[in-house]
Amino acid sequence: MKSISILATTMLLLVGIASAQPTGSATGSAADTGSAAPAAGSAATAPAAVDPVPAAPTSGAIDLRKTCVDAMNSDPTFAASIVETADQAAQKKRDADTLKAHTDADAQIKENSRHVVISYAAMWIIAALFVLFLWRRQQLLKTEIANLRRDLEAAAK
Amino acid sequence: MSVLRQAARVAWKDLRIELRSREILYTMAFFAGLLVVVYAFAFPRDERAVRGAAPGMLWVAIAFAGTIGLGRAFDRERENDTMRALLLAPVPRLAVFLGKAISIALLVLAVAAVCTPLLVLFLGAPLFTHPGPLVLVILLGVIGFSVVGSVFAATLLKVRSRDVLLPVILYPLLIPLFVAGTKTTMALISTPADFHAVWYWIQFLGIYDAVFLVLSVWTFESLVIE
Amino acid sequence: MNKLVVPVFGVLAAVGIAVAVWLVFMQAPLQYGFHPDGALNGSSLFYNQKIFYFHVAHAFMLFAAVFVSGVCSIAFLKTRKPKWDDVAMAATEVAVAFGAVVLVTGSVWAKAAWDVWWNWEPRLTMSLLLWLVLLGYVLVRRFAGPSADRIAAGMAIFGMVGVPFIYKMVGQDSHPAAGREGVVATLGPGMRAAFWISVAAFLCWFVALVVARVQSARAERELRELRERGLDLGVLS
Numbered sequence: 269m270k271s272i273s274i275l276a277t278t279m280l281l282l283v284g285i286a287s288a289q290p291t292g293s294a295t296g297s298a299a300d301t302g303s304a305a306p307a308a309g310s311a312a313t314a315p316a317a318v319d320p321v322p323a324a325p326t327s328g329a330i331d332l333r334k335t336c337v338d339a340m341n342s343d344p345t346f347a348a349s350i351v352e353t354a355d356q357a358a359q360k361k362r363d364a365d366t367l368k369a370h371t372d373a374d375a376q377i378k379e380n381s382r383h384v385v386i387s388y389a390a391m392w393i394i395a396a397l398f399v400l401f402l403w404r405r406q407q408l409l410k411t412e413i414a415n416l417r418r419d420l421e422a423a424a425k
Numbered sequence: 426m427s428v429l430r431q432a433a434r435v436a437w438k439d440l441r442i443e444l445r446s447r448e449i450l451y452t453m454a455f456f457a458g459l460l461v462v463v464y465a466f467a468f469p470r471d472e473r474a475v476r477g478a479a480p481g482m483l484w485v486a487i488a489f490a491g492t493i494g495l496g497r498a499f500d501r502e503r504e505n506d507t508m509r510a511l512l513l514a515p516v517p518r519l520a521v522f523l524g525k526a527i528s529i530a531l532l533v534l535a536v537a538a539v540c541t542p543l544l545v546l547f548l549g550a551p552l553f554t555h556p557g558p559l560v561l562v563i564l565l566g567v568i569g570f571s572v573v574g575s576v577f578a579a580t581l582l583k584v585r586s587r588d589v590l591l592p593v594i595l596y597p598l599l600i601p602l603f604v605a606g607t608k609t610t611m612a613l614i615s616t617p618a619d620f621h622a623v624w625y626w627i628q629f630l631g632i633y634d635a636v637f638l639v640l641s642v643w644t645f646e647s648l649v650i651e
Numbered sequence: 652m653n654k655l656v657v658p659v660f661g662v663l664a665a666v667g668i669a670v671a672v673w674l675v676f677m678q679a680p681l682q683y684g685f686h687p688d689g690a691l692n693g694s695s696l697f698y699n700q701k702i703f704y705f706h707v708a709h710a711f712m713l714f715a716a717v718f719v720s721g722v723c724s725i726a727f728l729k730t731r732k733p734k735w736d737d738v739a740m741a742a743t744e745v746a747v748a749f750g751a752v753v754l755v756t757g758s759v760w761a762k763a764a765w766d767v768w769w770n771w772e773p774r775l776t777m778s779l780l781l782w783l784v785l786l787g788y789v790l791v792r793r794f795a796g797p798s799a800d801r802i803a804a805g806m807a808i809f810g811m812v813g814v815p816f817i818y819k820m821v822g823q824d825s826h827p828a829a830g831r832e833g834v835v836a837t838l839g840p841g842m843r844a845a846f847w848i849s850v851a852a853f854l855c856w857f858v859a860l861v862v863a864r865v866q867s868a869r870a871e872r873e874l875r876e877l878r879e880r881g882l883d884l885g886v887l888s
Binding site: 573576577580581583584585586589590593594596597598600601604605629632633636637640644647648651 | 728729780783784786787790791794795796798799801802804805806808809810812813816817819820
Binding site for chain 3: 390402
């Protein structure tokens with residue numbers, strides 16, 4: 269429910285941005301992020317996209333952007349290094365995830381003894397009840413047999 | 426062959442008594458019909474739900490009505506202690522047992538013949554899409570039920586609490602039979618009918634009947650004789 | 652039966668169970684596995700798998716009891732000697748207790764593995780159906796009066812013969828995702844010893860309980876005879 273409402277607000281926000289700003293990259297990002305499930309991701313990008321709105325694309329910003337794109341295009345290793353940096357970051361995140369998975373599994377091994385305790389308790393309780401039942405029954409029978417024997421012997425005399 | 430003829434004689438004796446009073450037949454059939462009416466109120470009646478539940482309804486009706494019939498049929502032998510006479514009769518005990526099982530099976534079949542059309546009529550269960558295999562399955566199930574049922578109903582003859590003990594004994598032992606019957610019926614009325622499953626369960630029922638028939642024949646005498 | 656049987660098997664069982672507990676909790680490795688891509692296997696149960704050693708051992712005893720009870724009932728019907736009947740009854744009653752353990756631990760296992768208390772897993776279903784037959788047997792013994800021994804014997808025999816049918820029925824009906832094929836066969840080396848020792852220990856425990864129950868049945872018989880004698884002598888009324 270909550271994630272749906274987040275998604276809906278994000279969509280509204282993005283649609284608003286797209287309609288308010290007919291040109292530029294915002295429309296593209298709306299189509300990219302708004303279509304899929306990751307509401308959190310698009311929610312995170314949404315404020316970033318909102319911020320520039322009041323600042324409005326001045327001609328200076330457009331120039332700056334153009335300079336950047338040109339610099340990237342002129343140097344072939346620059347794009348590669350961006351990809352490499354991104355890869356390294358992703359690897360770092362994967363490592364962290366693996367570590368977390370291991371830590372979680374470790375915690376599960378160490379802490380999750382509830383089921384074992386329940387089943388062992390049940391096992392011993394049932395066994396104890398059965399033994400108690402057997403023992404009591406045997407004792408009752410023994411005393412009754414002894415009483416009867418005594419009475420019979422007394423009667424036989 | 427003479428054993429079979431003697432068995433038929435015993436069965437015919439039972440059926441003749443029954444045809445005179447029609448007590449068991451009427452009460453069983455009424456009970457099964459009542460069950461169907463209760464089903465109609467107790468379960469949802471939309472087409473999907475009925476399709477899923479109808480096989481179970483059919484076999485539960487057979488099991489319940491069959492148990493009542495079994496108890497009553499053997500009560501009749503108890504009232505004048507005619508079971509003793511039957512067992513003392515100069516025929517193999519096998520014939521007595523088979524005769525009893527045959528007469529019970531015919532009664533239960535009659536009940537199934539009443540309650541299957543009622544299920545179709547009242548609940549719209551699509552049971553008649555493949556009538557041939559359905560009849561075969563009901564026949565096999567009823568044979569297994571009456572064979573095992575006759576053995577235990579006969580042993581319970583002198584027991585005071587036989588009415589409660591009969592289902593207590595029979596149902597756990599007969600669960601595979603009823604499950605197989607339900608599964609076959611379910612496979613038959615699914616669209617399209619799953620004849621692979623039908624064939625598997627019919628084989629299952631056939632082997633079940635054969636094994637328990639042999640076992641019952643083998644143990645009947647020592648179970649019934651004091 | 653010798654008076655020593657119960658103590659001897661009881662001691663064996665106690666030692667065996669102690670060793671089994673030590674092996675299971677101190678020695679046997681935790682159970683987990685990985686998919687080819689490195690992710691944790693869905694059937695990894697870690698600590699929870701320790702239920703298995705005792706659960707399956709009890710289940711083995713349940714099946715053994717059904718078999719023992721059926722065979723002894725056949726012997727009873729053939730010979731009409733009460734000693735066979737006593738053994739059949741004792742085995743069944745003990746098996747009811749063991750079956751209760753199987754069902755409870757199995758249910759907890761289902762909770763640990765699939766997060767539901769009961770999911771009609773084939774083997775668990777089979778244990779339940781067998782357990783119902785055994786319960787019916789106990790009820791018959793209790794409420795069927797003087798002919799209870801015969802009727803119960805019949806039930807034990809029919810129940811034993813029905814086991815393969817229950818197996819086939821449940822197997823055909825099973826949900827493939829829930830199946831744990833050949834768990835016992837695929838146990839790791841450290842687990843195998845712990846498992847078989849616990850099976851042996853619970854076998855001793857089972858034998859001790861059955862023999863104790865047989866002795867109590869003997870005592871009952873003796874009591875009945877004494878009562879009859881008492882009635883004859885006029886001591887009892």
